[in-house]
Amino acid sequence: MPELPEVETIRRSLLPLVQGAVIDGVQVYLAKAVKPAPDEFEAGLAGRQITAIERRGKYLLFQLDSGQRLAIHLRMAGSLVWQSGTPSLAKHTTLVLSFQDGNSLHFVDPRKFGTAVLFPPAAPPAGLTALGLEPLNTAKEELMAVLEEAAARRSGPVKGLLLDQRVLAGLGNIYADEVLFAAGISPTRPAREVTRAEWEKIYESIVRILNKAVAYRGTSQRDYVDGRGEAGEFQHHLKVYGRKKETCLECGEPLVYARVAGRGTHYCPTCQK
Numbered sequence: 616m617p618e619l620p621e622v623e624t625i626r627r628s629l630l631p632l633v634q635g636a637v638i639d640g641v642q643v644y645l646a647k648a649v650k651p652a653p654d655e656f657e658a659g660l661a662g663r664q665i666t667a668i669e670r671r672g673k674y675l676l677f678q679l680d681s682g683q684r685l686a687i688h689l690r691m692a693g694s695l696v697w698q699s700g701t702p703s704l705a706k707h708t709t710l711v712l713s714f715q716d717g718n719s720l721h722f723v724d725p726r727k728f729g730t731a732v733l734f735p736p737a738a739p740p741a742g743l744t745a746l747g748l749e750p751l752n753t754a755k756e757e758l759m760a761v762l763e764e765a766a767a768r769r770s771g772p773v774k775g776l777l778l779d780q781r782v783l784a785g786l787g788n789i790y791a792d793e794v795l796f797a798a799g800i801s802p803t804r805p806a807r808e809v810t811r812a813e814w815e816k817i818y819e820s821i822v823r824i825l826n827k828a829v830a831y832r833g834t835s836q837r838d839y840v841d842g843r844g845e846a847g848e849f850q851h852h853l854k855v856y857g858r859k860k861e862t863c864l865e866c867g868e869p870l871v872y873a874r875v876a877g878r879g880t881h882y883c884p885t886c887q888k
C-alpha cells in the first residue's frame with residue numbers, strides 16, 4: 616500500500632503537471648470508487664481548475680477553484696498516473712480526469728478499494744477528520760506526548776499503535792517495520808511497556824526513515840509508481856521489510872516473519888527487544 620513517502624512522491628510529481636489544469640472530461644469506470652454518485656461527482660468536477668495538491672496522511676487532496684476538494688486514497692494497490700496526449704486506458708482503470716490541455720490523469724486500481732471523494736471544505740469525509748498527527752510536520756514534544764499518551768491507553772503491540780492512522784497519519788506496514796528495526800524495538804512489545812527513551816528512538820527513526828524514503832521517492836516493491844509512472848528507489852534501502860527468510864543485516868541471525876497487529880511483520884529478534 617502506498618504510505619506517506621509514496622503519496623508525497625506522487626503529490627510532488629503530479630503538482631507541476633496538473634496545477635492550473637482545467638478538467639473538461641470525467642469518466643467514472645467504477646461507480647463505487649467515487650462519492651458523491653457518478654452524476655454529481657462528474658458535474659462537480661467538469662470545468663473546474665486544479666489550483667493545488669496537498670497531502671494529509673495517505674490522502675491526496677486536490678484543491679479546486681470552486682472551493683471544493685477531491686480526496687483520493689489509493690488503498691492497497693491504486694496508482695494515479697498522468698498521461699500526455701491521447702490517453703491509453705490501462706486495465707483496472709476506475710477513473711479518468713481529462714484536461715483542456717489534452718492531457719489526463721488516470722486512477723488505476725486492480726484491488727478496487729481506492730476512493731475519490733469530492734467534498735466541500737466544511738464537510739470533509741470522516742476518514743480525513745479522524746486522522747492523527749503528521750509525523751514530518753509536528754514538533755517533537757507534541758508527537759512524543761501523543762505517542763506516549765496513546766500507548767498508555769493501549770494493551771496491544773507497539774506496531775499496532777504506529778499503524779493507527781488516528782494517532783499518526785501516514786505510516787503503514789513497510790515503514791512501521793523499518794522504524795521499529797531502526798529503533799531496536801520488537802514490534803510485539805506491548806505499547807504501554809515502551810519507555811520514554813525508547814519512544815525517543817522511535818520518534819527519531821520515524822523522522823529519519825520517512826525523510827529518507829521521500830528523498831528516494833518511495834518504495835516500489837509491487838505496484839507503486841509515481842505520477843509519471845516512474846518507480847521509486849527506497850526498496851534498495853529496506854533493512855527488514857520484504858526480507859522474509861533472509862538474515863539480519865546487522866547481526867547475521869535469521870529474520871522472523873510473523874503476524875503482528877494483524878499484519879505480516881518482519882523483524883530481528885536479536886536486534887529488536
Ligand SMILES: [Zn+2]
Pocket residue numbers: 863864865866867868883884885886887
Ligand atoms: Zn539483527
